[in-house]
Amino acid sequence: MKIAIDAMGGDFAPQAVVEGVQKFLSEDQETKIRLFGQQEAIEKLIEPSNQLEIINTTEVVDGNDEPVAAIRHKKDSSLVRAAQDVKEGNSDGYLSFGNTGAVLAAGIFVIGRIKNVERPALMPTLPTKVLNTFYNMLDVGANAESKVKYLVQFAQMGSIYASDLRGVKKPIVKLLNIGSEEHKGDELHQSVYQELKQLKEINFQGNIEPNEIMDAKADVIVTDGFTGNAVLKTMEGTMKTVLHLLKDSLMSGNLKTKMGALLVKGSLGNLAEQFNNSRFGGAVLLGVNAPVIKGHGNSQPETVYYAIKQVKEMIQGQTVQKFKNLYE
Amino acid sequence: MKIAIDAMGGDFAPQAVVEGVQKFLSEDQETKIRLFGQQEAIEKLIEPSNQLEIINTTEVVDGNDEPVAAIRHKKDSSLVRAAQDVKEGNSDGYLSFGNTGAVLAAGIFVIGRIKNVERPALMPTLPTKVLNTFYNMLDVGANAESKVKYLVQFAQMGSIYASDLRGVKKPIVKLLNIGSEEHKGDELHQSVYQELKQLKEINFQGNIEPNEIMDAKADVIVTDGFTGNAVLKTMEGTMKTVLHLLKDSLMSGNLKTKMGALLVKGSLGNLAEQFNNSRFGGAVLLGVNAPVIKGHGNSQPETVYYAIKQVKEMIQGQTVQKFKNLYE
Known part of the structure; x- marks a missing residue:
């Protein structure tokens, strides 16, 4: 089993990626890692291992690159070379923490869509x-x-993933919609509802409204991209804003509040931790010819390890x- | 100046609505209130005033009513009668805390769309x-x-409202989209971007992403319904979830955390207050022939007063x- 990893993607690359690989290799004896990036820089950060191969690449796709152009023109980038490695059968899965659009493009155009999958979908846990x-x-x-x-x-693939992985x-599969009844929403969502109702192989239980997303009422939430x-993005922004306001509110309070704030500081940290993405790995691109995972750009070594x-x-x-059995 | 108010809508109707009216009348000497609902119940809750007229209605639209059916069949409901009152020219504006869909339907079908307005829009502050x-x-x-x-x-009407009210x-008008560059998003949002760029009368400043909504970067955010x-709904749900988790996290902590929690309790209340909708009134239905406001169903007297x-x-x-000058 071999995994191709783009060492140069993400805010703390290559260090965070390489440290995550190191941690993984210290525990795993069977998986081979093929690490793509600036060989010299990487070698300084990691101990040699017979499970590890470093493949030197000369280009880097950054956050400003237009995705499809990046795939076409930065052929010797770590992001593209790792995908090419999977395409050529040298690796069985792909991982990058780089430019989301470019990772999706690499997954879809280099590794390729599964036959009869209409559109691959990006899916976090x-x-x-x-x-x-x-x-x-x-x-x-x-x-x-x-x-x-x-x-x-999306409903079929998400259901298989939740069950297997x-x-x-x-x-429980639900459709994200702006109302709970089946006639709610636009034509697209009304039609999807009717189709999902017919599907025997999934456990479809109707619509879920966006205010209930975190209420643990669904295992798989299907939505348009x-x-x-x-x-x-709204969830991310709101969480950030509430925690920011809370800190402000605590620190601008009177002496009593400030003392209290010091006492609860650790607890606030725990809350942030609960929403920290480290334990959930990355988002999966479902519907392409190999496992493709896009990790968060701000991933630390622990998140890399889980991904x-x-x-x-x-x-x-x-x-x-x-998926191939289902569609091909 | 006369305002038609549906006294029977909302979770705490008629009491919260009537108390809000009472508070308003105690401060205002020029506005007449035409209050629609169960006369007997209302009279028990409010002092007589020559600025107040109570109009008895025999039906109530509730949260389970299908909006358009409610408008058609519950002709003697407070929600419909108040809208009819505006339509007939007896009142100059409309306020209800009831079934959102029914209030929208009353605004659009009873009070009526402004000529050449394609679709009225619901807009909170x-x-x-x-x-x-x-x-x-x-x-x-x-x-x-x-x-x-x-x-x-929506961009034109929202801009006028923000400037006038x-x-x-x-x-600053921004378009809610899933990317900051002008080519981002689906065909609808790309086309809207191009149209808004041409409009001289508004101060359009491009896309805003959903994680930046609360960052005070825009005065008016234009989006599809x-x-x-x-x-x-995502913002509402996320805020509720984070505050819930925070409380849990505080109360399940050790003695130190619990003491701290007691000390910061007031401060947490302030935070909730900052997001409390009371001071922002209700959501406006823009594009109909009179001011139509839909207040939040859980409104307390203070919110009613502001609405x-x-x-x-x-x-x-x-x-x-x-709006009529612009479109008719």
Whole structure:
């Protein structure tokens, strides 16, 4: 089993990526890592291992690169070379913390779409307000335009992932919509609702409204890429704002409040930790010919470590093969 | 100046509505209130005033009523009769805290759309993370389907409202989209971007991403009703979840944390207050023939009081006439 990793993507690359790889290799004896990036810089950061191969690349895709142009013109970038490695059969899975659009483009155009999958979808695993309870949401932004058929496949693929990778029996699938009744929403969502109702292989339980997303009412939330991306970014922004206001509110209070703030500081840290993405790995690009994971750009070594484990589990679980069985 | 108020809508009706009216009348000497609802119940809750007329109605629209059916069949409901009153010219503005869909339907079908307004839009005034700084967002759910032309009019109407009612000079208008560059998003949002760029009368400053909504970067945020509704509900749900988790996290901590929690309790209350909708009144239905305000269903008397003031300001500001000048 071999995993191709882009060492140069993310805010703290290559150091955070390399340290995450090091941690993974210190625990795992069977997986081979093929690490793409500036060989010299990487070698300084990691101990040699017979499970590790470093492949030198001369270009880096950065956050400002236009995704499709980056794929076309930066052929010797770590992001593209790692994808090419999977395409050529040298690696079984792909991981990058770089430019989201470019990672999606590499997954879709280099590694390639599974035959008869209409559109691949980007899917994170996210925490609910209930401890150790999660949900998958897809698509969160691989597609700006959507059709009924895309969302139906998202429901199928998301359900298989939740069942196989997270061990949820008969995952509850819900459709993200602006009302709970089946006639609510626009034509797209009304039609998707009718199609999902017919699908025997998934446990579809109707609409979920965006204010209930974190209430642990669904294992898989199906949405179009525009709404999914908007909702995910809204959650991020709101959480950041509330915690920021809370800090302000505490520090500008009277002496009593300030003393209290000092006492609860650790507890606030725990809260932030609960929403920290480290334990949930990265977002999966479902519907392409190999496991492709896009980790968060601000990932620290621990997040990198969990994301590598996630790629490994998808390879072991043969998730991609299950999608192929369904569609090809 | 006369305002028609539905006394029977909202979670605490008629008491909260009537108390809000009482508070308003205790301060205002020029505005007449026409209060629709169960006369007997209302009379027990309020002091007589020559500025107040109570009009008895025999039906109530509740949260489970299908909006358009409610408008058609519950002709003697307080929600419909108050709208009819505006339609007939007896009142100059409308306020209800009831079933959102029914209030929108009453506004659109009873009070009526302004000629050449494609679609009325629902628009709340919301707090940013900066104290005493607000933004308007529209449409947040009057329309599930959207066309380019609708959003262009939303930008024009929202800009006039922010300038007239909130006193913002040259309001910064931004388009809610899933990327900052002008080519981002689906075809709808790309086309709207191009149209807004051409409009001389508004101060359009490009896209805003959903994670920046509360950062006080825009005075008016233009969005399609599906995305706007989803984003608004996501903000509500996330805030509720974070505060809930914070309380849990504090109360399950050790003795030190618990003591701290007691000390900061007041401060947490302040935070909730900052997001409390009481001071921002209700959401306006822009594009109909009179000021129509939908207050939050959980409104307390203070919120009712502010919502009445908001209707009064819209009447005084002749906002509706300005829209008519623009479109008719």
